[in-house]
Amino acid sequence: MTIRKAIELLITWGLVIRRHGSGTYVARKDVHHETANLTGLVEVLRQQGRTVTSKVLIFKLMSAPPAIATQLRIHPGECIYFSQRLRFVDGKPLMLEDSYMPVKLFKNLSLLHLEGSKFDYIEKECGIRISGNYESLTPVLADKQLAQQMNVPEKTPLLRITSVSYSDSGEFLNYSVMFRNANEYQVDYHLRRLH
Numbered sequence: 001m002t003i004r005k006a007i008e009l010l011i012t013w014g015l016v017i018r019r020h021g022s023g024t025y026v027a028r029k030d031v032h033h034e035t036a037n038l039t040g041l042v043e044v045l046r047q048q049g050r051t052v053t054s055k056v057l058i059f060k061l062m063s064a065p066p067a068i069a070t071q072l073r074i075h076p077g078e079c080i081y082f083s084q085r086l087r088f089v090d091g092k093p094l095m096l097e098d099s100y101m102p103v104k105l106f107k108n109l110s111l112l113h114l115e116g117s118k119f120d121y122i123e124k125e126c127g128i129r130i131s132g133n134y135e136s137l138t139p140v141l142a143d144k145q146l147a148q149q150m151n152v153p154e155k156t157p158l159l160r161i162t163s164v165s166y167s168d169s170g171e172f173l174n175y176s177v178m179f180r181n182a183n184e185y186q187v188d189y190h191l192r193r194l195h
Contacts, residue, residue, distance in 0.1 A: 050089050056114045057149075058084040061103065068100050071164055071175040079103040083114050086149065093150045097178045105173060122165075122173060131168045137161050139182070146179055157182040 007018075062082050069076040080100050087095040099118070101109060106126060113121040122128050138160045147154040161178045 051091070053088045053091075054115050055086045055088070056083060056111055057086060058082065059111055059114060064100070064102075068175060071172070072100060072102055073172045074102055074104075081106065081109055085114060093152075093181070095178050095180045096146065096149050097176055099174060099176045101174050102172075105171060118174065128171075128173065129168045130165050130173065132166055134164045134166075135161055136163075140179070142179075150179065150181060152181060152183075 060082055061079055063077045064072065064074055064080045066076045068080065069078065072080070074080075080102055083097075083099045083101075085097045085099070086093055087097060103109075105128070106122075109121070113125070119130065122130060140158050140160045142150065142152055142154055142156040142158050144154055146158065147156060150156075150158075152158075159180045159182045161176075161180060163174075163176045163178065164172060165174045166172050
């Protein structure tokens with residue numbers, strides 16, 4: 001009985017589908033991101049022929065709170081950009097992203113840059129090579145505010161990803177907290193063992 005209820009819940013969330021006479025299967029994700037190296041979401045999806053757009057909800061200058069300063073390896077109170085973007089794939093909301101970037105590295109960051117690819121802006125316009133990224137992934141359920149912003153029902157499973165990118169010279173470029181719709185998004189990692 002408990003398993004039946006759990007399966008019904010997974011069906012409601014869109015994580016599994018039931019085929020009559022056949023069984024219950026994991027639902028195929030709409031957005032597939034396979035990665036063996038550091039590639040931005042926009043780059044991957046454009047290679048797949050998908051249309052990625054960004055709606056900037058907030059863009060402002062602020063003083064870095066201690067927790068954000070620690071992530072960016074800067075002093076508390078230093079000037080940073082804060083942006084919040086809703087990312088769409090083929091017109092469907094996929095991800096909500098809060099992002100923090102040090103002003104001292106990106107003096108001309110604009111709304112237009114944020115409507116495109118941050119990776120492109122950092123590497124092509126600023127000439128800074130992104131060397132690596134630290135990521136942490138946690139499953140969460142959408143609260144009322146997140147559900148409204150991402151146009152999903154409350155308690156929809158989301159993937160919370162915190163990400164810190166750094167340059168060749170060891171500077172920390174960007175700290176982001178992202179919520180991705182787990183019903184629509186799949187990431188496959190190919191990680192190589194160093195010998």
